[in-house]
Amino acid sequence: MTADDTHSRPHRPMLAIGLRLIAVICLSVMFVGGRIAANHGVNIVETVFYRQLIAMPVVFVAVLLTSGASSLRPHRIGVHASRMMAGVIGMGLNFLSYILLPPAEAAAIGFTMPIFGTILSALVLREATGIHRWSAVLLGFAGVVVMIRPDAGHFPMHGVLVAIAAAILTAITSLILRELGRTNPPGVTVFWFTVLSMGPLGIIMPFFAQSHDGFTWGLLVLIGTIGGLAQLCMTAALRFGPVATVLPMDYSAIIWTTLLGAAIGEGWPMATTWIGAVLIIASGLYIAWREHVRAIPPIVSPAIPPPD
Template sequence: MTLPIASSVRIDHPLQGIAWMVAGVFLLSVMDALSKHAVSQMSIPVLIAARSVVVLVLLLPWVLRSGGWSALRTRRPGAHLLRGLLSVCSMLAFFESLRLLPLATVIAICFAAPLFMTLLSVPLIKERVGAHRWGALLAGFVGVSLIIGPQAMDGELGLGAGLALVAAFFYAASMTCVRWLSPTESDLSMLVWQNLTMGLAGTVGLLFVPWDMAPGMWPIIALMAILVLLGQRCTFRAFRLAPVGVVAPYHYSELLWSALFGWLFWQEWPGANVWWGALFVVGAGLYTLWRERARTVFSGS
């Protein structure tokens, strides 16, 4: 079964979408570094619940300024619930993988997410992916294989690598839903319903784990909430401005930030295979940009 297609006309702005995506990835990269520290200090359901509560508190002034409850009304509650649950699954797998692997390794494996987004955009929202983009997609998967290949063959990654790939898939599905929802739903409603679902899921998780967060972690949780809010706003804007297949490859810039943060805070540095793999995936993204610009110029738009 495919998802319904909105009837509204969409005008794409690929270069603007890419710029918003790069900004959003930087903010989310800082949040990921804070997450690696946080998961060493508390259980994952506590982290999800606490961060979601802070995000909802930060969103409250925006909700009130936008008309209160009326700004959150939706004719698509099932779609919001689906996206929220996908986000919960992604966060659970991602946070647990951070416990088991270095930050840059987790991020490198999660580079599969943009590839999954491009694949999912075809059956779910009927976006057209031409032969050139399929070629770039294949090159991207080759790059991801180079990133995880040597460690996987040596049996060093195990559960952590599997969780990172699961996180990438569910994240891709969640962000593809943004493109599906954006013609009828506001950024505000998507943020509120997503974090409400995640907060409720985290609260349910507290029934099975102890509340083990030290008071000194609240400022870090608050900063994480601010960063994820700003980062999501940027990525939402990117998906409104350009097709998934155009902006998704620019998630790859996260490797540079994660490598820098890993080196600064945990004395981690990606191996040569990670950088060779990144060469493929970044090259795929740059080729997609070149093709999009060429197509725009050729069409005279």
């Protein structure tokens, strides 16, 4: 993307914020839907497979209407494949975290993604990371400790570890997306992520496929459709506003997952969950602000897996 491309984009911040908010709500519904599907006997492989399969035509049509068919010619297919592997595993872990933990707690731990992105940027990309961002990292980890209260046994520790692993994989995916974003439009990257994932998922799917009732199939269709819609809204949001404008909307996921969790009988989060979430959110926003000040491409989508 050139500087001219950036300047030619329409700047409509309220539209960008609205689209990002719709995306966050959709993804919250998608992950809670995955929890409900699991209660109806759907395994993780099925959930991820149908999520990708059903979203594929949605993404394909969107690319045709925006970038055009000619843009689908793959560039740097090896990097796309790496992004696909990290993205599929991360998606599966995110779905699993919502199964093992209450929705609000799973969402809050997912907010640690920019924290792990900062650590990986320093260790792998050798980006200069000063006292400000390291302090934010420590604040975020303090929020996790406050929220899960490991001495109290409120949540299964294996669920917490799955949620943390999902955040790490999402951070790795974001670093790969930084590289892909230099040469690929976002919609094209989404398309190849979806298409390439059908290979490994299609190979293992026969070992996990099951029959389901009509309600469960409808739920899987909803998960795939609303996931594809979320990708499109997130991509469109960044066409009308910068990351710094839309990023705070990601943290509203704690509200939507709390409401959805209550609606399906999960109850309300404890006070420590809210306190820990505030610390983690403050950490993520400060990291994003410091990256903006230092003109580093930010680690996007702290609340949820990156769309591209």
